[in-house]
Amino acid sequence: MTESEMTGNLFLFTNAAATATAEEKVKAEARLVERVREGDEEAFNEIYKIFAPMVHGIVLARVPLDEASDIVQEVFLAAYKNLHTLRDKNALGAWLAMIARNRATEFYRQAKPTEELPEELRGKDDSKTEAREILTAIRALPETYKETLILRLVEGMSGQEIAERCGLTPESARVNLHRGMKLLRSKLGIAEK
């Protein structure tokens, strides 16, 4: 067996293993949905633990920092109330992501116009200032890229996790990550190596 054949086999094996794990996860999530439908609050808490970072990332890509955690709670409450409308139990992640996006849009409809504090009143925390600047640059990216990048860079999720949680294919998650990163680099003035 040549080296390339061995590498190819290893790639196929890794890919198949990843797909199998993803399927198992989806099945487990579907079981959780069933349990919540039967009135099991513990199952709902588990769903919250699994998906809260993803929902937080999606919300953070759209609304001010201070509002994000409140909106995350609202998203899960709305999901609990409307869980009977979820047709495909295996698409819980994508469904939650959709609710999060809608809630974020709703926030801007209902919100009163506010102004952010000027730079001199915010305090001199350089690390936070830099972080804010990076976050602002990410938020300025197109919709598909900013969501994936925040989930990767802020929430620390891997590409595979992003794909699984948001109901994306691994290929599209990978493309979004790389294109988004390229745009972010050019925005921040970081040269590609």
Added chain:
Amino acid sequence: MKEDYLWNKTGEDPEIERLENALAVFRYQETAPPALPAKIIPFERNTPRGFFRLAFAFAVCVAVAIISLGVWLQISSDKIEVVKDSTKTIAPLIAKKLVDETSVKKPNDSIVEKVKIQKQTAERKIIKVRKVVQPIVRQNKLIARNVEVKKPTVRLTKEEKFAYDQLMLALSITSSKFKLVRDKVEGVEMESIVRKNGQ
């Protein structure tokens, strides 16, 4: 290695690591899940769909019933009008025709009287029909109390009406001829019986 780090955090990419570390301050801080409503919402599957289906089916049934009732009322009223029209147009024609036929054959007085009697009975029958039909119409109107019954806007055309009258006339002439034949036969029989009795 660079791309691997972005995808699955294997290898190294100091630039991405720096961004990650900087943005970590905004990372989700684990909080308690929201307090759920006290009353657990029943998770009924497809309840709204089922309800709408039933409602739609009911609405369709009602619509079909109303349409069929309307059509039936219209048809029945058309029939009544045709009968009414025929009483006006056919009766005098029958009488005229009968008189003409009897005058051509130069019948005796008894035959003319018989024809007159037949004419009267025919008119009475038509009047009876009219009287019988009217209560049915009233009943129909009572049944369809809430239904707006439209009077038929499309009626028979002149040609159709003429054709219909012609047909009715032909039928009435044939029936009257049959009656004449029957009366003659009966008359002959009666005469023969009288003769036989006389002898």
